[in-house]
Amino acid sequence: AQSVTQLDSQVPVFEEAPVELRCNYSSSVSVYLFWYVQYPNQGLQLLLKYLSGSTLVKGINGFEAEFNKSQTSFHLRKPSVHISDTAEYFCAVILQGGKLIFGQGTELSVKP
Amino acid sequence: DAGVIQSPRHEVTEMGQEVTLRCKPISGHNSLFWYRQTMMRGLELLIYFNNNVPIDDSGMPEDRFSAKMPNASFSTLKIQPSEPRDSAVYFCASSPGTSGRLNTGELFFGEGSRLTVL
Numbered sequence: 638a639q640s641v642t643q644l645d646s647q648v649p650v651f652e653e654a655p656v657e658l659r660c661n662y663s664s665s666v667s668v669y670l671f672w673y674v675q676y677p678n679q680g681l682q683l684l685l686k687y688l689s690g691s692t693l694v695k696g697i698n699g700f701e702a703e704f705n706k707s708q709t710s711f712h713l714r715k716p717s718v719h720i721s722d723t724a725e726y727f728c729a730v731i732l733q734g735g736k737l738i739f740g741q742g743t744e745l746s747v748k749p
Numbered sequence: 750d751a752g753v754i755q756s757p758r759h760e761v762t763e764m765g766q767e768v769t770l771r772c773k774p775i776s777g778h779n780s781l782f783w784y785r786q787t788m789m790r791g792l793e794l795l796i797y798f799n800n801n802v803p804i805d806d807s808g809m810p811e812d813r814f815s816a817k818m819p820n821a822s823f824s825t826l827k828i829q830p831s832e833p834r835d836s837a838v839y840f841c842a843s844s845p846g847t848s849g850r851l852n853t854g855e856l857f858f859g860e861g862s863r864l865t866v867l
Contacts, residue, residue: 671854680840680858731854739792
């Protein structure tokens with residue numbers, strides 16, 4: 638079973654519209670959850686993380702995510718996207734032993 | 750401050766040749782990770798080190814792949830012999846994780862080495 642599943646491979650959206658990128662995790666893994674962003678021809682950068690505490694996590698560039706234990710989800714949201722948000726977004730989870738495992742990625746395409 | 754430095758950025762080689770990818774992690778980080786990214790498989794963890802010691806190499810696809818970390822500031826990933834299916838972008842990442850404790854997941858990635866095997 639997949640440890641982390643991103644439900645959408647591509648999400649097209651118009652500039653200034655809200656966006657939600659969906660991520661579900663296996664309940665058998667730890668609940669250390671992350672979102673990373675990858676801009677074209679670059680490595681990944683950490684957007685935000687949930688380790689404990691408040692279930693609403695705020696990250697860089699106006700993104701936020703909400704940890705929902707009952708639905709085993711960690712969806713990423715932004716109320717108003719910019720062209721510069723066009724990138725691939727990866728949800729990730731830490732497995733026992735410290736392995737950070739990524740989902741398949743969601744390509745966010747922001748159109749003018 | 751310098752981030753994670755990988756070399757070469759691009760490598761084109763012929764099947765059967767040896768390929769060596771290099772990584773310099775961020776100073777002070779004690780965990781190092783090698784990932785491979787392809788369209789078909791996404792991001793795969795190949796191996797990771799903690800304090801220069803390999804912790805988990807279960808993601809290394811075959812014996813043709815080997816990785817070393819002779820000191821805290823240098824790691825290599827070697828493919829010998831290379832095959833066309835090894836074509837991918839290989840990322841190195843480091844983390845300021847604490848020895849003996851769970852990795853906090855804050856990885857800092859290099860810009861990747863794009864390998865093409867003809």
